[in-house]
Amino acid sequence: MKRDKVVVTRRIPGQALELIEAKAEVYLWDSEEVPIPRHVLLEQVADASGIYTNVSDKIDKEVFDNAPLLKVVSTMAVGFDNIDVSEATKRGIPVGYTPGVLTETTADLTFALLMATARRIVEGADYIRQGKWKSWGPMVLTGQDVYGATIGIIGLGRIGEAVARRATGFGMKILYHNRHRRPEVEERLNARYCSLEELLQASDFVVLLAPSSPETYRMIGEREFSLMKPNAIFINTSRGRNVDESALYRALCDNKIWAAGLDVFEEEPIAADHPLLSLPNVVALPHIGSASIATRTKMAVLAAENLLAGLQGQKLKHTANPEVYDSV
Structure with missing residues (x-):
């Protein structure tokens, strides 16, 4: 059985990446600081079931249009204004985020x-x-x-x-x-x-x-x-x-x-x-509010758990658009 593909848009702590790799095929944009180029993102989401993103990536209608198999978007952040949540909701796609830990x-x-x-x-x-x-x-x-x-x-x-x-x-x-x-x-x-x-x-x-x-x-x-x-x-x-x-x-x-x-x-x-x-x-400062080793690791793992829950059709631990579950 073919495994779901996940696009991870930035290098993340190994503990979180290992969780995802155990359950899915992973495309990783392996950079610490440089965001994934737009054309690469659009190309890679074409056959992806999940997107693991962060505050630097614009996940908008164009991305959703290019990702017909998408089941879940998970961001390693407490904010999600970079994601078109209303567009995700229209398509029944839960959006995960990471409150509390930071x-x-x-x-x-x-x-x-x-x-x-x-x-x-x-x-x-x-x-x-x-x-x-x-x-x-x-x-x-x-x-x-x-x-x-x-x-x-x-x-x-x-x-x-x-x-x-x-x-x-x-x-x-x-x-x-x-x-x-x-x-x-x-x-x-x-x-x-x-x-x-x-x-x-x-x-x-x-x-x-x-x-x-x-x-x-x-x-x-x-x-x-x-x-x-x-x-x-x-x-x-x-x-x-x-x-x-x-x-x-x-x-x-x-x-x-x-x-x-x-x-x-x-x-x-x-x-x-x-x-x-x-x-x-x-x-x-360069947006380092949550930048302790322990906290960024917790955020990364929580985002991975949200992602994996979405791939398996389960409710995410933290969902920005819980209304996607209303019709389930």
Whole structure:
């Protein structure tokens, strides 16, 4: 009996690849950093039953049209805005994703980015490497205090709550804005729900953790930056599309806000000559929120388990479009 073919669009941890290879024929785009070329993807999915993808791959109608045998799409990510989920649903194809396993690791990175930006860690390291450190100076590389400051979290989901827990250890006042109030978190972490406008005006640190959707597209732009304190620090570890990057650049240049820490960008990878990267008060990272060895391995294995369940006609552990099962 011929085994199902699976297209794996990037090199993944061996533990996950072995799980897939035990059950299916695998085409692997064996690169650590370079995404699978579009023409190769379209060619390889022609006889594929499964696609194991990631945030760099656009899985759209064209891909689905070229994959008549497709049973399942599984992404090694908590977000799935790179996949046309509605198109998959029309065709009865479940889309798997990997929530939960990356929560704490991404919260760690978010708080590390917050602290690095506040205390100018990257600037300080560069200051030494560039031979600029001549003597101790009272105001050299002075930053912003974290302990006791006010943090405003936009999007209090799993990761937002985990960031709030870390903030309690720094004695921070916690504000949040979310689609729905979370009274249990308010009580447990002494967090206060408020409007987006109030959060922006009152926070020393504005942390964006909202999901990517049509409603959140460029939800933080010129108006929102104008409401922030001049010493406010903006952190984004959600999705780059949630921010108007031109407005952010202008806000930083015009001293409307103090600094920004970014792990995500509207276009990834961000160009090395992007204006934001020219600013000393921007700490930019290459989308490494979940990038610990343990967490990436867990994500890869969960994505493999989702994929294999789909190939076998079983329900996925985590499905972005559970409505595909309604007619079963």
